[in-house]
Amino acid sequence: MKCDRCCGEMAYEKFYGPSEYFWGWRCIFCGEIVDTMILDNRKGFPSPSAVRHRFVKTPKYKGG
Ligand SMILES: [Zn+2]
Numbered sequence: 918m919k920c921d922r923c924c925g926e927m928a929y930e931k932f933y934g935p936s937e938y939f940w941g942w943r944c945i946f947c948g949e950i951v952d953t954m955i956l957d958n959r960k961g962f963p964s965p966s967a968v969r970h971r972f973v974k975t976p977k978y979k980g981g
Pocket of ligand 1: 920921922923924925944945946947948949
């Protein structure tokens with residue numbers, strides 16, 4: 918398993934949430950955490966660039 922951010926080695930570890938624990942990957946270099954649920958969610962997403970243009974432009978405010 919390689920880290921998305923720094924391509925470092927990731928370690929499979931047990932993490933403790935508010936009410937239960939889960940298993941996930943933690944980068945030993947930058948601390949990035951990826952749990953298995955996040956990985957499942959990513960599979961279902963379309964490519965980020967496909968939805969980017971749907972954001973509404975915010976008007977510019979002059980002065981303040
Ligand atoms: Zn990393």
